[in-house]
Amino acid sequence: MADYKWPAADKRALIGKRISRIDGPWKAAGRAKYSYDVQRPGLLQGKMVLCPYAHAKVTAIDTSDAERMPGVKAIHVMVDPAGPANEVLWAFTPVAAVAAETEEQARDAARAVKVTYEKLPHLVGDVEPARAGSRAQPLAEQTEGDPDGAFREADATAEGVYGSSVITHCCLESHGQVAEWEGDNLTVYASTQNLSGLLDGFATPLKIERSKVRVLTPVMGGGFGSKFGADVWGLACAQLAKKAGRPVKMMLERDQELATAGARPSIHARVRVAAKKDGTLVGWSSESWGTGGPQPAGNPNLPYVIRIPNKRTRHTAVLTNIGPARAWRAPNHPQLCLITMSALEDVAAQIQMDPLAMFLKNLPLTTFPAVYKAELEKAAELIGWKQKWHPRGDKTPGPIKRGLGLSIHTWGGGGHASNCNCIINPDGSVEVQLGSQDLGTGTRTVIGIVAAETLGLPLEAVKVSIGDTRYPQSGGSGGSTTVGGVSSSTRRATTAALNDLLAKVAPALGANADQLEAVGGRIQVKGDPSKGMSWKQACAKLGTTPITATGQTSRDLISSGVGGAQMAEVAVDTETGIVRMEKLVAVQDCGLVIDLKTAESQVFGACIMGVTYALYEEKIMDEQTGRPLNPDMEFYKLAGIGDIGEIVVHMMTGPGYDERGVIGLGEPPTISPGAAISNAVANAIGVRVPALPLTPDKVLAALEKKGGAA
Amino acid sequence: MSERDDPRGPGRSGKSDGLGRRDFVKLVGGAGAAISAGVLSGPALLEAQESASGKVIGPGAVKMSLRINGHPKTVTVEPRTTLLDALRDHLELTGAKKVCDRGTCGACTVIVDGKAIYSCTALAIDVSEAFGNADIRTIEGLAPENQLHAVSAAFVENDAQQCGFCTPGFVMACKAYLDGHPTPTYEQVKKALGGNLCRCGTYMGVRKAVLDAAMRMKGGRS
Numbered sequence: 035m036a037d038y039k040w041p042a043a044d045k046r047a048l049i050g051k052r053i054s055r056i057d058g059p060w061k062a063a064g065r066a067k068y069s070y071d072v073q074r075p076g077l078l079q080g081k082m083v084l085c086p087y088a089h090a091k092v093t094a095i096d097t098s099d100a101e102r103m104p105g106v107k108a109i110h111v112m113v114d115p116a117g118p119a120n121e122v123l124w125a126f127t128p129v130a131a132v133a134a135e136t137e138e139q140a141r142d143a144a145r146a147v148k149v150t151y152e153k154l155p156h157l158v159g160d161v162e163p164a165r166a167g168s169r170a171q172p173l174a175e176q177t178e179g180d181p182d183g184a185f186r187e188a189d190a191t192a193e194g195v196y197g198s199s200v201i202t203h204c205c206l207e208s209h210g211q212v213a214e215w216e217g218d219n220l221t222v223y224a225s226t227q228n229l230s231g232l233l234d235g236f237a238t239p240l241k242i243e244r245s246k247v248r249v250l251t252p253v254m255g256g257g258f259g260s261k262f263g264a265d266v267w268g269l270a271c272a273q274l275a276k277k278a279g280r281p282v283k284m285m286l287e288r289d290q291e292l293a294t295a296g297a298r299p300s301i302h303a304r305v306r307v308a309a310k311k312d313g314t315l316v317g318w319s320s321e322s323w324g325t326g327g328p329q330p331a332g333n334p335n336l337p338y339v340i341r342i343p344n345k346r347t348r349h350t351a352v353l354t355n356i357g358p359a360r361a362w363r364a365p366n367h368p369q370l371c372l373i374t375m376s377a378l379e380d381v382a383a384q385i386q387m388d389p390l391a392m393f394l395k396n397l398p399l400t401t402f403p404a405v406y407k408a409e410l411e412k413a414a415e416l417i418g419w420k421q422k423w424h425p426r427g428d429k430t431p432g433p434i435k436r437g438l439g440l441s442i443h444t445w446g447g448g449g450h451a452s453n454c455n456c457i458i459n460p461d462g463s464v465e466v467q468l469g470s471q472d473l474g475t476g477t478r479t480v481i482g483i484v485a486a487e488t489l490g491l492p493l494e495a496v497k498v499s500i501g502d503t504r505y506p507q508s509g510g511s512g513g514s515t516t517v518g519g520v521s522s523s524t525r526r527a528t529t530a531a532l533n534d535l536l537a538k539v540a541p542a543l544g545a546n547a548d549q550l551e552a553v554g555g556r557i558q559v560k561g562d563p564s565k566g567m568s569w570k571q572a573c574a575k576l577g578t579t580p581i582t583a584t585g586q587t588s589r590d591l592i593s594s595g596v597g598g599a600q601m602a603e604v605a606v607d608t609e610t611g612i613v614r615m616e617k618l619v620a621v622q623d624c625g626l627v628i629d630l631k632t633a634e635s636q637v638f639g640a641c642i643m644g645v646t647y648a649l650y651e652e653k654i655m656d657e658q659t660g661r662p663l664n665p666d667m668e669f670y671k672l673a674g675i676g677d678i679g680e681i682v683v684h685m686m687t688g689p690g691y692d693e694r695g696v697i698g699l700g701e702p703p704t705i706s707p708g709a710a711i712s713n714a715v716a717n718a719i720g721v722r723v724p725a726l727p728l729t730p731d732k733v734l735a736a737l738e739k740k741g742g743a744a
Numbered sequence: 745m746s747e748r749d750d751p752r753g754p755g756r757s758g759k760s761d762g763l764g765r766r767d768f769v770k771l772v773g774g775a776g777a778a779i780s781a782g783v784l785s786g787p788a789l790l791e792a793q794e795s796a797s798g799k800v801i802g803p804g805a806v807k808m809s810l811r812i813n814g815h816p817k818t819v820t821v822e823p824r825t826t827l828l829d830a831l832r833d834h835l836e837l838t839g840a841k842k843v844c845d846r847g848t849c850g851a852c853t854v855i856v857d858g859k860a861i862y863s864c865t866a867l868a869i870d871v872s873e874a875f876g877n878a879d880i881r882t883i884e885g886l887a888p889e890n891q892l893h894a895v896s897a898a899f900v901e902n903d904a905q906q907c908g909f910c911t912p913g914f915v916m917a918c919k920a921y922l923d924g925h926p927t928p929t930y931e932q933v934k935k936a937l938g939g940n941l942c943r944c945g946t947y948m949g950v951r952k953a954v955l956d957a958a959m960r961m962k963g964g965r966s
Contacts, residue, residue, distance in 0.1 A: 054900050055900075058903070058905060059892055062911055064840075068841075070842065071838035206849070206909040253908065285842075634903075638948045640945065642946075643945050667848040668848045674947075675937045675947040
């Protein structure tokens, strides 16, 4: 019997190697069909009517003019003026939707819908609780140990205010879908990271049976945490398609995407940290606040990663009309990391200690001291910390100041519930099926690698079928749980299928099934490769009956809990305030790596997203109108190819890491860049720039407050 | 900026009466006062069009011919329909993606008369047969189905894509750039592809892919 445990390093033919993603050619040739690209016979185009106010009651909707517009085939009212849910809580909320023959006609008709509103007071500023009135919701104060005593007895205390602004997901494929009915059956081509979850997402509110819904997502153009639900526009699209009797495509336009399709909450904090002269951290106190829209965004756990023994924390949620919060890659971690690592670097500067030495000293306060130590040492080597680090404030003459900063982070992982079917056909073809999705992380490729490895076949010999709810249910892609789920369910399903095959061919080889192995496209006797047959010959023994085996998420193949360290080098122009990235080093563990190429791409991508939110990204709201001022890609700034400096990725693999099993990687490396870059800027210019993004105005303001350049 | 080959609107090579993105930016940026003075407002703009071509087209849908990947294609779209929407909604050429729809991100990049342009900022009619019959190249025309152009192959090999939604635009921008700059340096690549944005963070792979593609194209493998 083949064992489902991961093969030892010397037995791996594919796992851990650098393998190009299997859907790469399809995408790079422009032939992959995303939801946005789906064409169906008779397809109509949907557009929405958006509320211009940040807070209002919808009092009337008159669609009569719009109904007479050219090309209009259906109109759906999304907010019932007479219903209990007629209150709009953020600007650009859709209140009605129109389907017409062309996009131009749909847009014209949406403009012709007359909506009457009763304006209500709004708050859209990312303000301190004192300025938020009744919108401020203080959570309970939490105390551990004796913070007052710790601060009294400390050699040094550092104080500071740190924060991260609200940012959005800005998925390049906006949210949306094509909906098509055939009788009572609904097919949705959805841009989603939660394929199987959308069955209930559509069936329940539309009051149809789950079995009547099919969701298809062969490829999707980015989600980052914002694409889990059917969403109001998905349900409206289905309603329009039903009314028109024709398929409807309705994708969000860019302004609606940036305004309403999710945001990462802000978190700011006024922090005090207490330390001994030797760098031992002894006390923490923080008053934090932030906004994630109309709902509180949870109680952040400060300090981050390093459990300082005596602490007092209090958080206040500020409820605003900026739009809804949605999970954004490692929810809350980047913000808490920024606050913590900035405060710790500030206290290190105060006691005139190299922050690397201070972090190393305090690693016993973390969950993975040995991992962090190895990672910090590796990162220091890769960035040249010893050669380049200087005490706070670059003293070299001239306006350009250079600095180094560091940060560490953690994330869980584990595996979501995943089911896999493996089919081995008598002609030797193999298919694995999962109701999963590939967000661009490489999920499809990882599944193929695990299946091919298990069956001793080349990657091309395995057909990976995902992105269709007709395949076995698999979890949504969130929290870095996908690779754990799909790799273990695929390993179990393919091992079970292989064992069925081995049992079938064992008599012909005059051996017991447990003496056989599948290697290099052959089934052979272990230790005696001459006694064997080709994969094709083996499968021919199946006669006319294919093998079908199933597998589920297997906890003993996966793990949870990783550490990572990052170091940044920046150059700051103290005359213009512009921060230029020189280098970002990311050292990351994630257990057993399935595909080194796509794993490294995940880390590169996370670092680049990190540079972007550290330096450029911010959802800017107009306090007067309550609307976003930059819901476009000219002024909602993403880093370009020349803005990111050099990025160096080092994966911690091999003994000590591999045997943990598979752990997800999407979230962890996204967490530290903001903190590492902020610390590097402080190290360069000699003063802390309190909030991300580190835009020139904030850099110059911090320098002015300090009284000039370093 | 001087080294950057910015995707732009259709060139004013005498083949097109269209207003290039560069020209438009110059107009707006250089003469802000002109806007408030009404130079670009509705009636004046219409008048300008009328005097240029001698007749008013639209506002309803009109039949036009577009020369795409070497073949004439007929579509019936409104004069306000962008080249991007004409390709995607009417010709099933969905390689070019609609992302910002405002000439910022480059996901809709196609090659018109040898130059990379943002197809969301060009009107289909402006590049149609009646207005110069521009040579429009989309990613679908780079290589036959089931074959990979050298640039696409380099993007695959260097994992210069994740979700892939920006990728066709990057591939086309890269192709147009390498046609004019067959031996770029690493530093030049960082500037040359500055007109395309990626959200997943594939730029490190893209940099390597452009250099790799340059080698592949020189090697006659394109």
